[in-house]
Each structure stands twice: as C-alpha cells, then as structure tokens.
Amino acid sequence: MIRRRDALLGLAALAAPVTLTRGAAAQTFPSRAVRMVIPFTAGGSNDVVGRMLADAMSQRLGQPVVVENRGGAGGVIGNDAVAKAEPDGHTILLAGSGSFVISSLVQTRLPYDPVRDFAAVAYLGASPNVITVHPSVRATNLRELQALAKARGEPLRFGTPGVGTNGHALGAMIGVVLGIEMEPIHYRGTGPALNDLIAGRLDLLTNASAPLQPHIEADKIRAIAIAGQSRSVALPNLSTSVEQGFPELDSSTWYGFLAPAATPADRIAVLHAAAVAAINEPDIKRRLIASGVDEIAPSPEPAHFTRLLASDRERWSRVVERANLRVQ
Numbered sequence: 001m002i003r004r005r006d007a008l009l010g011l012a013a014l015a016a017p018v019t020l021t022r023g024a025a026a027q028t029f030p031s032r033a034v035r036m037v038i039p040f041t042a043g044g045s046n047d048v049v050g051r052m053l054a055d056a057m058s059q060r061l062g063q064p065v066v067v068e069n070r071g072g073a074g075g076v077i078g079n080d081a082v083a084k085a086e087p088d089g090h091t092i093l094l095a096g097s098g099s100f101v102i103s104s105l106v107q108t109r110l111p112y113d114p115v116r117d118f119a120a121v122a123y124l125g126a127s128p129n130v131i132t133v134h135p136s137v138r139a140t141n142l143r144e145l146q147a148l149a150k151a152r153g154e155p156l157r158f159g160t161p162g163v164g165t166n167g168h169a170l171g172a173m174i175g176v177v178l179g180i181e182m183e184p185i186h187y188r189g190t191g192p193a194l195n196d197l198i199a200g201r202l203d204l205l206t207n208a209s210a211p212l213q214p215h216i217e218a219d220k221i222r223a224i225a226i227a228g229q230s231r232s233v234a235l236p237n238l239s240t241s242v243e244q245g246f247p248e249l250d251s252s253t254w255y256g257f258l259a260p261a262a263t264p265a266d267r268i269a270v271l272h273a274a275a276v277a278a279i280n281e282p283d284i285k286r287r288l289i290a291s292g293v294d295e296i297a298p299s300p301e302p303a304h305f306t307r308l309l310a311s312d313r314e315r316w317s318r319v320v321e322r323a324n325l326r327v328q
Contacts, residue, residue, distance in 0.1 A: 029267050030063045031063075032063060034092065035085075035092070036050055036053075036067050037068050037094070038068070038094050039071065039072075039076070039079055040069065040078070040189035040191075041069055041189030041190075042189070042191060043194070044190030045209075045211055045291075045292075046094055046255065047069065047191075049094070049210070049293065050067055051067055052291075053284065054067050056277075056279075056281055060273070071188040072188050073103075073162060073163065074099060074106070074161070075162060075164070078099070079112060082259070083113075084112070084260070087259065087260040087261065087262040087264075089263050089267030089268070091260065092121060092259050094256075095118075095255070095256050095257070097126075097254045097316070098169065099161075099162075099166075100114065100309075101114075101309065102164050103163070105313070105316055105325075106169075107163060108326060117260070118260065119258065119259045119268060120299075120305035121268055121272050121302055121305070122256060122271070122276060122299050123297070123299035123305040124255045124298055125294075125295045125296040125297055126252045126297075127210065127252060127254075127255075127292045127293045128208070128228040128230070129170055129206050129208055130206065130207065130208070130223050130226060130238070130292075131170075131204070132205050132222060133145070133204050134198075134200050134222075136200055137203050137222070141224050141225060141244055142224060143244065144224075149178070150179075154181070155181035155182055156182050156183065157203045157204070158184055158203065158204040158205060158206070159185050159186075159187060159196060159202045160187065161188075161207070162186055162189070166251060166253050167193070168325065169316065171206055172184070172323040173248070173319060173322075176323050177249055178246070182204075194207075194215070198221060207253075209235060210293070213234060213291070213292065223235060225240065226239070226240045226241065227250060228250050229242045230294070232292055233292075234291065235292070252295070254295075254308075255293075256308075256309075269302075272299075
C-alpha cells in the first residue's frame with residue numbers, strides 16, 4: 001500500500017506546475033498556457049511531431065500547450081515571433097534543421113539573430129528525408145530519375161516548404177549531384193506542396209516521411225530513395241541514396257525546442273524535463289517511430305542542443321555554398 005501511494009504521489013508531482021523561488025517571492029511556472037509555435041502551416045512533419053508532443057507536455061506542465069502554426073518565409077515568420085516573444089518560458093519554438101539552421105544561411109536578411117536571440121531547450125530526434133515523385137515521373141530510383149531528367153530536356157519542378165528549408169536544400173543538391181536541372185516551387189509549408197505533388201503539378205518533393213507515408217502507401221506518390229545512410233523503420237523496403245550510389249545526398253530533418261533568449265535557466269530546465277519525459281513516453285515513442293522519426297535521442301541537457309546547433313550550422317553552410325542557395 002505504501003509503495004502504491006508513493007507511486008501515485010510521484011505521478012501527481014509530474015503533472016503539477018513547478019514552484020520557482022526568486023528572492024523572497026515564489027512563482028509558479030508555467031502560470032498559464034504555453035504557446036508552441038510551429039513555423040509552417042498544418043500538415044507537415046513539424047506539425048505532426050509538435051501535436052504529438054503538445055498533449056504529453058501539457059500533462060507534465062499542468063497547463064495547456066497550445067500549437068500555433070505561423071507558416072511563411074521558410075520558417076522565418078514563426079522564428080521571428082518567438083525571438084520577439086516575452087522571455088518568460090511561456091513561448092517555445094519547434095525548430096527544425098531546415099526552418100531554423102538552413103533558412104538562416106540561405107536568407108541573409110533576417111529580422112533576428114539565430115545565435116543571439118534564442119535559447120536552446122531540448123533536442124528531440126530526427127527523421128530521414130524521403131525523395132518522392134509523382135507517378136507520372138517514370139523513375140523508381142535515383143539513376144532512373146537522372147536518366148529521365150537528362151532525356152526530357154526541361155527542369156524537374158520540385159516543391160519546397162519554403163525558401164531555405166531542408167526540402168529546398170536537398171532538392172537543389174539532387175540537381176547538383178545528379179547533374180540535372182531542377183526548378184524550385186516554394187510554398188508556405190509541406191501540406192500545400194504535397195497537395196500539388198499529388199495533383200501532378202509538381203514532379204518531385206522531399207520531406208520527412210510522416211506526412212508522405214499515407215500517400216506512398218495509397219500509390220498517390222512514389223518514394224524512390226531515403227536520403228541517407230540507413231533505411232527507415234517506417235519504409236524498410238526503400239533503398240537509401242548511399243545504396244543507390246549517391247552518398248552525398250545525406251539529409252535528415254531534426255526537431256528541437258528553442259525559447260527566446262534571456263528566458264530564465266530554471267524555466268528552461270522545466271521545459272526541457274517536460275519535453276524529454278514526453279518524447280520518452282512509450283506510446284509517443286511508438287507513434288513517432290511509426291511516423292518515420294527513426295532517431296529519438298533527446299538531449300541530456302539544453303547545452304547539448306546548443307552544441308548540436310553550432311555543428312549543424314557548420315555542416316549546412318558547406319551545402320548551401322556548394323548549391324549556391326543564398327538569396328537576398
């Protein structure tokens with residue numbers, strides 16, 4: 001009975017807001033709903049991951065975690081909203097490798113500083129990117145895509161979730177590595193780009209597998225490669241770009257939480273703990289893996305994510321330079 005009571009008390013403590021002491025005054029954090037800004041329209045991989053985590057984090061924080069989609073400019077609009085938010089821990093950004101790192105390298109005129117204006121909260125995990133085509137594109141792998149594109153004599157139209165996103169960078173690299181012409185068509189998120197791919201208005205789209213899987217399974221679009229070294233748990237029969245002879249096409253989409261700079265460290269710690277506990281919840285982990293988030297490796301501390309951001313920025317700067325992706 002004592003053990004059962006202690007276990008129940010422990011569960012109750014996980015769901016309760018944390019009392020933070022500052023001087024003589026005590027503050028409860030969070031004291032109201034936490035806003036989770038997703039810098040894309042609904043329907044993309046960031047949206048899928050964010051909404052899975054929102055409810056689980058709410059239970060641990062004792063306050064609702066409300067998803068707010070702020071799409072546009074390859075993630076810049078949503079990023080800017082968080083950079084300028086009150087640094088009290090009640091606003092967080094679900095950042096991604098494309099929307100946060102690549103976009104800042106491609107778009108040189110930003111309304112915020114990607115290093116100084118944000119504080120790392122938690123790295124969550126990553127999804128390998130899938131290269132897909134419309135069924136009218138008669139290619140089942142990258143070699144066939146290369147031959148088809150060279151024979152047809154006009155660019156392949158590829159959709160992106162916005163300028164500077166992972167989909168933009170990988171699409172451009174496909175053109176460079178395969179030696180074919182690629183024409184980017186930019187959208188405000190994955191959802192509208194995916195709709196146009198299904199409708200046949202695009203030839204190609206790359207993205208994390210979560211929003212693509214149902215349409216691949218329904219034969220509305222065709223997956224031709226995983227852009228990476230390892231096959232995806234969600235799509236085990238799909239060969240990788242490395243297996244197909246194009247090791248340079250190595251791209252994954254990671255997910256992590258950031259807060260405005262100057263957010264107090266104790267509040268960052270509370271958010272980090274809630275995020276890590278949420279993503280490690282067995283049901284959440286199972287659903288994320290089924291959606292193509294193959295790597296679930298939450299950071300042990302916020303500083304770990306800070307270091308990852310720096311190394312990822314260095315890696316993608318070389319890709320951006322090679323593909324000549326910079327825009328003014």
